[in-house]
Amino acid sequence: MDTLRFDNRFVNELPGDPDRSNRRRQVQGAAWSAAAPTPVAGPALVAHAHEVAALVGIAEPDVQSAAFARVFGGNALLPGMAPYAACYGGHQFGNWAGQLGDGRAMSLGEVVNAAGARWELQLKGAGPTPYSRTADGRAVLRSSIREFLCSEAMHHLGVPTTRALSLVSTGDSVVRDMFYNGNAAPEPGAIVCRVAPSFIRFGNFEILAARDDLALMAQLVDFTIDRDFPELAGIADATERRVAWFADVCERTAHMIVHWMRVGFVHGVMNTDNMSILGLTIDYGPYGWLDNFDPTWTPNTTDASTRRYRFGQQPAIAQWNLVRLAEAIAPLFESGDVLQSALERFGDVYMAEYEAMNAAKFGFVVRGDAEQLLVREGFALLYEAEVDYTLFFRALGEIGDTLPADNPIGVLGDVFYDDAKREAKADALNAWLYRWHTLVSTHGRSAAERRVAMHAVNPRYVLRNYLAQQAIDAATDGDASLVQTLLEVMRRPYDDQPEYAHFAARRPEWARVKAGCSMLSCSS
Known part of the structure; x- marks a missing residue:
């Protein structure tokens, strides 16, 4: 591991906090603060993703060494690492929350692998930083397992996401009030190493706008474009380049949300500080997967009353968050109007990709009025009959050249959660299946070809x-x-x-x- 090459452009090219202490504070005029992991009692490797180790450039024998657990458990640093915590703000549940920052995450550095790809390594749960406020900067095993597994599950589903290199237990206990009911209790601690080309968020720009620090805002925007969007380097005019960058952020965000909807993923905390500038799924907290199809469902108990971040609301929230980002960077332009057409890219890209995605999920080659009507009616029936989202589409793809003449919903198998609702909607579901089968059979594909195509977009397994x-x-x-x-x-x-x-x-x-x-x- 000592051969890993770090170039750490974020800390080398952007201004840092001159205060090197770990005291909690408001950080002005800086994009980051120095931070160091707090050692733990007994770091031990629980699991790792060998694909991510290969991406970073870590050989399997090194992963199994005691040194690996020490480094990614926060007890040692490799040569070239320059750990820091980023300064950012954010809108949480629709309200401006001020400075937030990496309160329990710290980036160890940016690795450039043998192929020239950049991967930032970030520990989550490695101890307090200047942004920890009253918290301890630690993470418990239960949330760390969820983040580790979901990061990798989402990647293999084809969803844009940060990755996870390792899950390390700490040997320490962490006190948490799991239900926020006054019954705090010790739990085993753990640390996840997250990996991404960049962890810059919408909130990194919002905090600078809130403080009217336009010089650093311009510097951060240009740095982000240069490091993370090199394909835009050929645009000579600075204004055009920045507008193109924002349009790209909008498109990437739309692409990400379409994939969330495709696989039934609900983020749960779509605050602006949890929105990646690269359009990656980031910060796996109280996320969840649709079991029975319910557009109103949220996995977050904090969101139970308003359901702001419910499944069906995610596209609208993503757009709302992009508007907040547009407002933050608008002072860099003579007129904020130049961002409007870029902002509209989100809606255009989202609707085109969402309709294409739904057509693919239902096995349609074309997207005519009849197909779109069946899609809408199908989703309505899934909700009313309390049907499992993942299992339904997988079963739909299994249907062959014929349907049984009697009660065709029987071919769907064990996809219902409520027998009474199943019976109440049986006739409607049977009629829908006949209409779907008749229409999809006109699209020029055999049942076998349709099965392959549908199974390529409808997963068999999700991390329920x-x-x-x-x-x-x-x-x-x-x-x-x-x-x-x-x-x-x-x-x-x-x-x-x-x-x-x-x-x-x-x-x-x-x-x-x-x-x-x-x-x-x-x-x-």
Whole structure:
């Protein structure tokens, strides 16, 4: 690992906080503050993603060494690492929250691998930083397992995301009030190493706008373009280049949200400080996956009353967040109007990709009025009959050249969560299936070709909350084997994997209300 090459452009090219202490404070005129991981009692590797190790340039024998656990557990630094915490603000649940910053995350440095690709390594849960406010900067095993597994599961699903290199237990206890009910208790601690080309967020720009620090704002925008959007370097005019950059951010964000909707992912905390400038899914907190299709569902207990971040609201929230980013950078332009056409790219790209995605999920080659009507009616029936989102589309893709003459919904299998709702909607579902089958059969593909195409966009496996919770419960008791197994299963989410078929089952009834299996808090 000592051969890793760090160039650390963020800290080398952007102004840092001259105060090198770890005291909590408001940081002015700086993009980052120096930070150092706080050593832990007994760092031990729980799991790692070998693909990510290869991306970074770490050989498998090095991963298995004691030195790896020390470095990625926060007890040692490699030559060239320059750890820091970034300064940013954000809108949380629609309200400006002021300075936030990396309160329990710190970047170790930027690795440039043998192929010239840049990967920033960031520890989450490695101790306090100047942005920790009253918190301890630590993370517990349960939230760390969820972040580690979901980062990799999302990547293999084809969703733009940050990655996860490693999950390291610390040997220390961390006190958390999991339900925010006054019953704090010690839990095992852990640290995840997150990996991405960049961890810059919308909030990095918002904090500078709030402080009217336009000089640093311009510097940060140009730095971000130069480092993270090199394809825009050929645009000579600075204004045109910055507008093109914002348009690219809008398009990437739209692309990301379409993929969330495709696989039934609900982020749960779409605050502006949790929005990546690269259009990557970032900050896996109280996320969740749709079991029964419900556009109003949110996995976040904090959001239970307003459901601001519910599944069906995610496109609108992404656009709202982009408007906040546009407002932040607008002072860099003679007229904020120049950003409007770029902002409109989000809606244009999202609608085009969303319609194409839905057509693919339903097996349609064309997107005419009849197809779009069946899509809308299909989603309505999934909601009314309480049908499992993932299992329904997988079963739909399995339908062959004919449908049974009697009760065709039987071919869907065990996709219903409520027998009474199934019976109430049986006739409507049967009629819909006949219409769907008749229409999709006119699209010029055989059933076998349709199956391949539909299974390529409709996963067999997603990281349902109850599966993650089972892995957490076992790991808390000292058995991390289910973490390893789920990591392996989620590497091939579109394959049937008969030996792991039980991981594709719909949510068991016991998991409907069990803590961690449906809604979750932000406590970690």
